[in-house]
Amino acid sequence: MKRQRQGSRRQKENGMKLEVLDFSNCKLKSLDFLAQANLSALRYLKLTDNEITVINETVFQSLPALTYLELDNNPFTCDCSNAEFIQWVKSNNQTQVVNAYQFTCSFPVVEQGKKLMDFDVQSCWTDVSFLCFISSTCLVLLTLVSSVIYHFLRWQLAYGFYLFLAFLYDSRKTKKGAPHQYHAYVSYNVHDEAWVYREMLPVLEGEQGWRLCLHHRDFQPGKPIMENITDAIYGSRKTICMISRRYLQSRWCSREIQMASFHLFDEQKDVLILLFLEDIPAQQLSPYYRMRKLMKRRT
Template identity: 30%
Template structure:
């Protein structure tokens, strides 16, 4: 227990680092500085118990005690009190207008409270306050009322370091809005992902510290209105690149100190302007050169790399385009060939079928695997004694000509097309081409029709869209290798004969 009795002319009293648990106020007319720090006070001492006991007291240190409840009436009688420090106590609540009655209070420190700390609306509400320290209090926007700083229109310095505003930047912006006179703002180690945009409206701001956060970037025009900003600390963040618009030239010229230390810069040519600035004015950069990466990037290196990059990119893009074009051509080669030859062999003027002179009665479209059936079964039966002339590529195609030319020429000179359909036929690209060409000639009325002989059922995996359409729209003859062969042959011969012979 300690009693502060009158001591003539005593102006400063320091009883810190003791085990004082109770204070009985005395009378000291000239005491200006009183420190009771690092003691065992469980309650706020009532220095207003005797009014005007300390008329000249201007600084009071009560930090590092065990004070759990702040009672304004115990201190607000101190009309000249300017500095009050109640840090590192157990205070857990500041109510509305707690500091409104302090007439001269200009500096207040309530940091490092060991409990969850709640601050109500307009808790400070004192236009005389110039400096406020609320660092290390585990504050969030849930425990800090959105209007906690209302009524502090003259506050010049605010310290909110080592609180937790992770993903709460928007609410923090609202809370900081009333502080229009701020000159110094400390938000280091608050888990911020962005710099609060409200800072752009602080026209008197000279010092901003947002180091040790999670900031990756900020808008180009963020500091446009901070015409007095000359100290900026954005070190120990997650910044990978900084553009010249993020730190415009006007700001760069005005800055006395800047920290970009320990950021994970990606060493690309976009940083050349920054590296040049660092080398030009190294005295402005905190922790230079140890805290900075990419200091060996030069404009010359980037120009060389740019030329090489353009060359490599151009060549790479060329080869990619060639590969893509080749892939497309390979995938649609037969469609492309089909349309090319259709364009080449398109008749200038289609003639009526009745007026055309056909060399063959039918062009036989078949695959090599079905050649034996065509040559040994179909050809003897259909041509012998029936006056039907078939076009067989082994016999009738001219040597020395392109296969595609032979197909188009002989199919156009045939009255009909006989398709010998099998799974091997369905898998053959040449056979698919012949079938597509035949369908085109029928549509153009260059030939009469397509006759289909189905040697076997077509498996689903071999069924193309055009083949499926042909089977659904054309009455086909199904080959049966049994006693009904005569009926099948009669159907084939009837289908291939000229109409006037039927």
């Protein structure tokens, strides 16, 4: 055991005294072993005619006395894996790298024949972590803004969108100069359909002779639903909304009464009739601020 320790100590002392090292034509592929060799006195290092493709800058940091380095005839890789070595060669004033500006690229294929020192290392200094931080921050902010818009401004955005559709339809209608096709468009939930057929249609269509527009009967097949709703509301003199609890829970019914309120805004006259099929407390109408506004303004 004592002899082993003495032998190891001698090897370290010899390594510290070693000044010249020739590894030419040894089929070396990596120099990482030199970082552990304790060659603090090494001045001359010859590594020609090997298979070295990538050199780690830390290898030369472990050779503080190195003044002469030969690396001819090695198949260098011209990419960011050698960026630190290229930068070290250009900025180091202590070590002379023989023929450094004549080293040619062997990999990748598109870089073959080009000079290693001509490789643009600036493209490798982009801080990827910073870009990831910026991207993730933007994504989080976008998610937060989208959530706020959805929860607090979705109805205002929907209002603007439908108002734009109404404006387009109204402009088209004005150009054509077409009269109203229906006396009234009836907006109702499918669960209230029986009341519409049993009570409303016999009176308004049968006795009064009105022509009513009903979605299941008069909507044009194959046409987008919102376009059918817009055409029906703007093609009718009035819009009758059959308000019930199920009506308020319906997404399409909500859009119909919104479009009807836009029509009311456009026409500047009474074109909207709210017909309550059941008594609904005011607190249940609080989410439907536009309907409550209409009810406060009209009996």
